[in-house]
Amino acid sequence: MELNVQSLTHRYGDVPVLQDVSLTIASGEILCIVGPSGCGKSTLLRLIGGLERPDVGRILQRGDAPEGCLNPLTYVFQDFALLPWRTVAGNVSLVLEDHGIRGGAADAIINDVLDRTKLRDFRAALPRQLSGGMKQRVAIARALVVDPAVMLLDEPLSALDAQTRDLLMEDLVALWSRQPFTAVYVTHNLAEAVRLGHRIAVLSRRPGQLREVLDVDVPLAERRPGDPRLEALQAQLWQVMKDEAAAADQELLHV
């Protein structure tokens, strides 16, 4: 499925957060959105997934969701948003239950997705027993189980330490290589963006405007930490963002 964001403008009260943003997310592509803090990245993601209504502009979806898709636009949140009273398997089965998938059929799907996210041994664990990285794996498993047409990842690795972040990035690349998915990946971490994005959209500080869209030509599976091509790209991104980030840092918060 392809998503088409057409001249979005959005304000919170008197504060404009997004200004005329247009984007296209092609099928099977990971689009990273980077920008200084408070530039409306997360707002943009919430608009794309229909959790908020834009003031101006619209978001169009083209093409059908894959067969068996239970929730075309599926989020992965920064703070995991796991139900603490449900086990790992229970959290993953949450959406299946609503579609009447229970018993053996549900078990097969859950086992498959837990295998893919390396969570098989943690089926019966409660979220409080898991580390941050494991919790985010569960959230990713919960997103994968609905077979989403587009994954919307809102700073999914920002709450994790650097090592865990690296491991999870590898896992995401492996998941994508095995079965390419469409994704919008919001982050403030440029290393994540150059590692995971096919294209990188840079937003300006508030009100967020589209500054630039960069293509990353290196195939996803070949990207390694320390790759000179990626480092050069990261430096280029930082050049674009540096002044914006400094200015954004000086701003008083009104929201």
Add this chain to the structure above:
Amino acid sequence: MSDLSQETEARPVPFRGGGFRPVAKAGTGVVVFVLLLALVEWGTRAGWISNLTLPRPSDVAVTLIDMARSGMLWTHVAPSLSRLVIGSAMGISAGIGVGVLIGLFSHVRAGLIPLVAALFPIPKIALLPLFVIWFGIDEASKYALIALGTFTPTVVATYGAVDNVDRTLIRMGQSFGLSWLSIVRKIVLPGALPGILSGLRVSVAIGIILLVAAEMLGAEYGIGAYILQAGSLYDLERLFAGVVILSALGVLTSWGIGRLEMRLLRWRS
């Protein structure tokens, strides 16, 4: 640098991080209780506590044992228990229901919160004569009193608990396209459960207070009636025996709710 370290003496860094962290101390409560009883026993035996002020704890114990032997204990406790259970079950279930509705629907909230705020501070005991007129002198008026008394604190605790459910979890449910009913059943209600259960402690304690009040006004049997009888005869041993039963009831319900919390809230860290 090295000169300095030789000249000045080395002292360990003082520890400053203690306290402010309640730790379960098993048995301390029992020790305080026993010490207090021993003090009263000693005072009444030695004579510096007059028999008109406090009964001897051992006499109260004897009274309780006699009650248990003669079967009077059960005769009084059974009707009290059934009044408490039926009345508070009515009040608590209605309270949870209304509380959840207030938490979920803005119209219900706008309409009912002022009403609940108006009902809450009324001493329900003052309404007992009215309830006797409405529901008769029998059990119904006692149920109604206990139900109303437990209803308001349960409502307040419940809607507070629903308000405090993590909004990101509800957002998550919506983002996965869960139905409204699923979000309520699988996210809002379990998320509100800790708050509802801690509200239950208050509600049940209020239920016990009102139970005694209701029984004092018109009941042949029941702990309240028993205490009233003893009090009018100035029979301190029996009066305190009744009080002991009430305390035991309070401890028992609190323990029961504690067990319930342990079972239902195992997921909490």
